[in-house]
Amino acid sequence: MGVDTVDIASRVKALRKKNGWRLHDLSEKTGISVATLSKLENGKTKLNFTTVNKLAQGIGVAVTNLTSPGLAHTKDTTMTLGGGGVVFETRDVDYEVLCADYKGGNQGYAKLSVKARTLDPNLPWHRHPGKEFIYVLKGILVLHTEDREPITLKRGDSLLFDSSIGHHYISAGRGETQLLLSLSLQGYSNVIETLREN
């Protein structure tokens, strides 16, 4: 459903009151006329796209803060106890998908155990849409990518990159290398599918 400007009304008014701004003040900050702001807060008009952006920019918050939808968010909660995730293995990495049963998310979380210890130059790069965040739980990780020097991470380090860049994980330390991975996709793709396919 399209986000309705009506939702913004109460949020804007609350923000304005909280900061002690008059409509006039908000008008100066945003470049939107006092009349329009009044009508907005009272649900007597809806805002232009550019005007909504002026509003958010003027106040200094993100647009989501105004629309604050909470919509399309399932009210479910799901939990995965240690070791209880959905496991699947590839040649180089073992995956344990966490909270896999959560509905309607366009992102996924997994705990990875990296087995590969050398970069096989014949293997194609891992490459998929989305952004990948990793946090090293244990061991030493080397991230090889197609467009830059390898990056070495140790326990407690984190990294965020575009997964469409070809990449490979290699374990470097003496012991096991474990990562926590968060993969975020745009649109409605299935995150687990994406992991499996690469």
Next chain:
Amino acid sequence: MGVDTVDIASRVKALRKKNGWRLHDLSEKTGISVATLSKLENGKTKLNFTTVNKLAQGIGVAVTNLTSPGLAHTKDTTMTLGGGGVVFETRDVDYEVLCADYKGGNQGYAKLSVKARTLDPNLPWHRHPGKEFIYVLKGILVLHTEDREPITLKRGDSLLFDSSIGHHYISAGRGETQLLLSLSLQGYSNVIETLREN
């Protein structure tokens, strides 16, 4: 200053061509008339706020992807070494935002140190749009929510829930309790801003 609909024009057309959609197809996906879409692509009209949202939703991308695809698809990689994140503190929790300089994401990552040891019944619930994923790095965490019994998590456990449900983190074990948190928002938004405000 305000994001101009004109910016969206070329982006939409590129996306449409890439997927082999006709204006008619895009119209069906988005619920926006063919005429309006044509005018949009040719810069002969600007879009309503609600219409922009219909567009993004229909295509299946975030609004940021339309307004500033350069940001949404940065090829950048960013890294935060252990302890090198952007830190800010609240009464109950210390936050270290990881990879905070990554532009254009609709999610954020942080390492949390939970200080609160009891639930103050007078404090309002934490509540914000989005979905929250946590992984317990250390200690014992009790998640109190407004609509169900408290949930206890220990090291290695993970949990995913809707952040619009009122919630509070409490540390239960003897030592420090640390979490890795991933907050994902819909549409476009500043994640750090959301964390700060709550």
Next chain:
DNA sequence: TCGATTATTTTCGAAATCGAAAATTATAAG
């Protein structure tokens, strides 16, 4: 309470958006 000042809401006209239908352009088949 009164009057003065400040803050908000309403009125009203100019300008803009939206979609249906008509007009134009592009593509294909014979």
Next chain:
DNA sequence: CTTATAATTTTCGATTTCGAAAATAATCGA
């Protein structure tokens, strides 16, 4: 080339938004 069909653009009128100015409401000091 000609005709038929598909795809896109333009026209046009109903509806809506925006902001200046007028009207109303709220606040405050004497």
